[in-house]
Amino acid sequence: MKALSTTLRFLSGASNHRPALFELRSSTWFITATVCTAVFTDIFLYAMIVPVFPFSLPQRVGVDEDDVQHWLSVLLSVYGAALLVMAPIFGWLSDRIELRRTPLLAGIVVLGGATVMLCLANNLPLLIVGRILQGASAGVVWVTGLALLADTVGKKYAGQAMGFVGIAYAAAALLAPLLGGIVYERAGYYAVFAMAFGMIALDIVLRLLLIEKKAAKKWLGEDDVQMEPQTLADDPEQAQADKQITAAFAPSEPSNSAAIDVPLTQTSSKIEKKLPPMLILLKSRRMQATFASCAIAALILTAFDTTLPLFVEETFHWSSLGAGLIFLAPLLPSFFQPLYGRAVDKYGARWPAGLGLLICVPPFVCLRLVTQNSLAQKVLLCALLAIIGFGVALTLAATMAEFTYIAAEKERRQPGSMGRGGAYAQSYSLFNVSWAFGSLVGAYWAGGVRLAAGFGAMGWSLALLCGVFCVPTLMFVGGSVFALKRRKDEGGVGSGVGVVRNAR
Template identity: 25%
Template sequence: MDINFACIIRRCIVNRLSDRIQSRKYPLLVGYIAIAISTFFFLFGRSPAIIVIARVFQGLSGAIVGVLSFAIVADTASPEKRGQYMAFLSASFTWGMIMGPVLGGLLFDNFGIYGAFVVPISLLVCDIILRSLMIEKRNHDSEVCGQDQAEEAPLLSTQGSTGNELHLRNFVDTRFIAAIVTETTISSILSAFESTLPLFTMETYDWSSTNSGLLFLGISLPSLLSIPMAKYCRSWDRRRTVAIELILAFFPLSALRLVEMPSSSHQVSFVAFVTCVGLFMTTSQAQVMAEVSDAVRQIEAKEGIDSRKKSGMGTGYAFCNVAIALGQFLGPIVAGYARLGLGWGGMTLILGGISGFVGLVSLFVNV
């Protein structure tokens, strides 16, 4: 994902508009329409100018959908189920990024360029129809609460004026910043792996591109465990759990420096270590998504904001989206320079050190 000022500006505009408009539904529909326009240009574009326009619409749609999808889940889910719903959403993003290139390549090989676009176009049509029929629970809750206004008015008045809204300065909050830094760290490590693992396996183990690609299943499959973890481990302290996972990730990340021989035992150990890294990274990422919403709700309560009227969730997940983009930008750069200067062992040790350090700091901050 590109990380530049235009990317950040798009997300800031989207989050401010989505928080001011009392509906997530219609901005999200605009995002899906932008995806449809982008897909149309990619399918029929035959010049560089058309491809650039398609990329612009793709970036716009990514900013809208990436921010609002998490905000809608946060608005809809109850606090006890928020972690589980975020785990579903995080896993769906992970598997979408995996299955997209695989399915697209298979369709292109068998049916050509037009056949490759059949699935995305079909999914877009279904998405637009379903989003048109979507009923926003947040608005419905407001109507229900309006019936009991006499009972709730004293409670709301003790927290402050509900006509206020959150400003960017309100997000300078220890809990929120810790979640954003953690998300950037996780995204950086996963992106670093995406850029270095295929080259390492081809050079060291003489693996084919297919085998190297299948290795990413070891990173992605553990993401499915985040769903039962979020469901059955609600009593755990989410922030402390994520911090411990980052600390534990130091060990398999550092151990990857010990498998640089092309022997069978080293290859088996390599796959096991990569799977452990995937387990700690993907399951903690799902919990961080839920932690962002909890942090925003805490900020709203502290500032006396009625989340049914002036929610700051869009802004919160815009920051989260930028953190992911920043990680995807920094991860390959750090990993690339580290491997060129220090070799594979030095690179994995640095990644492990970053994970362990952020985990330790987060653990003490969240005590």
């Protein structure tokens, strides 16, 4: 027991000696991999039971077949509701504690408990509580984890860094329903949760091993540690290894965000100084448009989670395996998110976010054409879902990076307004609130419209939503077009994305 305690202290850095594998565990690529694994685990556990619930609710819980759609919507929406409530709290706390690793560890403990509850539940109240705890755990991952990643790579490479997070999300959202459907069909309910516990075990190990750049100062001299604006450089011994991940993030040409000659406001209004950083961010039209765009993307994905498994079961008579396989189509485009993020870092978030929503409009309208059980109709459905998936991935890549851009630029224009530790976590708590709001609305929206008017009507409603909201997205994401026009009329210095990105 004493040897185990000593080993744990050495690994965690509780002793005065450098932790084991210090250079590896504090490197940029390891931190990135750990955050991506945390995201993968969260989404995997959320999505693996999407194709299982339509079949397990009647069998294990005794839900009537006619009520399955309703309770499926409830179980998906309570996850979003918990995320909606907890994300601002975690954002506020995360920007005020010394290290972000602590809430990450607490989050995985909560996630483990939630998974045990879902595994053993044979009644609706226990299932609902388990999903609420899952949502609370997700708040930790998506707020603290993304803020940690922003600390590590800085504003300059935020787009591509979030692109890697997008790959983790897409991989989990793709594999979880697929594996959940296959394992449930072949090995049963408990085998599905065996996969979940394996993912949790791996995630725990990585979170325990992680050493933040801020924590690295304990074993490095101050000259060896730099921040940009909250980013620490690695130990010189690890510099060569970190160049690989930096090269992956770096655009082929200098980012336009670095070439800004707009005068900076050094002081904020007395009223704004009294506001919490989260509200300072949210009162910006740029943040409001980004918030709305992200919420629409989340609403679309949750709408598919709620309706697709039941739709393909009823229309094509597919089993849980088919219900999992159908998610291949909308999620495959997400594996190219680092490329989208690279474009966002170079050109700004406005056009990718707006065009992403606009691209979704025609295929949503055409969903009403899928009505029969034929090969042609199945191919048509997959093609439409793939186009929608591309549009959503483009919007998400832009908006996720934009949350970093906004927080960093606000601090740059008004130093100190975001608090001592900056506001990356609080900015990403707004990302989570927007995601949770979209998920909460999407579950009821899609399920309710489908029950009342059919799958085609649901597509029409989502097409209208995307078409309407692409307008404010193009006007304000990346900065107000009116501010850009005013600067040009006044003969202001700078043009293009540099000015737009910094316009409020």
